[in-house]
Amino acid sequence: MLVLAVDTATPAVTSGLVRLGGDGAWPETLAARVTDNPRAHAEVLTPQILECLAEAGHTPAELDAIVVGVGPGPFTGLRVGMVTAAAFGDALGVPVYGVCTLDAIAADVRRLDGSDGRDADGGDLLVVTDARRREIYWARYKQDQRVEGPEVRKPAEITAAPSVRVAGSAPHAAMFEVPVVDVQSPSPAGLVAVAAEAVRAGATPEPLVPLYLRRPDAVETADRRA
Numbered sequence: 358m359l360v361l362a363v364d365t366a367t368p369a370v371t372s373g374l375v376r377l378g379g380d381g382a383w384p385e386t387l388a389a390r391v392t393d394n395p396r397a398h399a400e401v402l403t404p405q406i407l408e409c410l411a412e413a414g415h416t417p418a419e420l421d422a423i424v425v426g427v428g429p430g431p432f433t434g435l436r437v438g439m440v441t442a443a444a445f446g447d448a449l450g451v452p453v454y455g456v457c458t459l460d461a462i463a464a465d466v467r468r469l470d471g472s473d474g475r476d477a478d479g480g481d482l483l484v485v486t487d488a489r490r491r492e493i494y495w496a497r498y499k500q501d502q503r504v505e506g507p508e509v510r511k512p513a514e515i516t517a518a519p520s521v522r523v524a525g526s527a528p529h530a531a532m533f534e535v536p537v538v539d540v541q542s543p544s545p546a547g548l549v550a551v552a553a554e555a556v557r558a559g560a561t562p563e564p565l566v567p568l569y570l571r572r573p574d575a576v577e578t579a580d581r582r583a
Contacts, residue, residue: 358376358421358556358557359419359420360421360423360549360556361373361375362374362423362424363402363548364425364426364543365434366430366438368393369392371389372391372402372409373386373409373546374388374413374415374545375387375546377549381553383468384553385546387415388410388412388413390405390406398433398438402441403441406441417448422454422552423442424442424453424454425438425442425455426455426456427457427458427565428569429488429568429570430458430486430568431488432569435569439565452556455562455563456548457496457503458548458568459494459495459496459506461543461544461547461548461551462525462540464547464550464551465543465546466540467501468546469540479521480521480522481498482498482520482522483496483497483522483524484496485515485529485533488509488570491511492509493510493529494507494509495507495508495509497520507570509571512529517535521535521536522538523535523537524540
């Protein structure tokens with residue numbers, strides 16, 4: 358199966374073309390583009406997608422599904438990725454699956470655990486990304502399962518324990534006194550891995566619901582008066 362993966366929930370604008378096999382193996386990345394610029398989501402995402410398709414020698418009509426990170430993330434950037442994924446899905450008539458961006462980062466870390474050929478487990482994991490306003494988005498994982506979060510908090514309100522390592526935004530991960538795994542944003546394969554079971558089964562996707570976790574900065578005048 359040919360799957361397009363996109364994510365704009367972090368400062369990294371991520372897109373990639375991934376082949377998903379039917380045997381439960383890790384998704385194969387055919388082409389990927391990542392631009393680290395939190396102000397360029399709208400400008401670079403669609404060109405990146407087209408570049409990935411061209412590099413892999415495929416056309417949009419060959420896509421079987423789309424996977425998009427639904428956050429948590431800042432309002433404007435997150436909206437770009439989700440709207441783009443939904444537009445491609447609607448135009449092509451293919452399902453669009455939303456996944457938690459933090460889950461995809463955790464999946465990438467889990468993949469690194471087993472990169473030596475063993476089904477290793479490096480221990481409980483904390484994933485953090487930049488929520489701005491001196492806050493972070495966070496979630497905690499035990500093996501393949503999310504056991505806490507996602508939530509938005511100030512770093513001082515979150516303890517590393519019982520996690521024994523942390524991944525995600527490098528400046529924020531460094532605030533915790535546990536080893537840092539260098540996975541700062543989700544890979545296209547990590548995004549697809551989270552949705553792999555549903556994609557393989559051809560399941561009807563849940564509605565795309567963005568994980569803002571707080572209200573947007575811009576509100577209607579009537580809302581401010583209230």
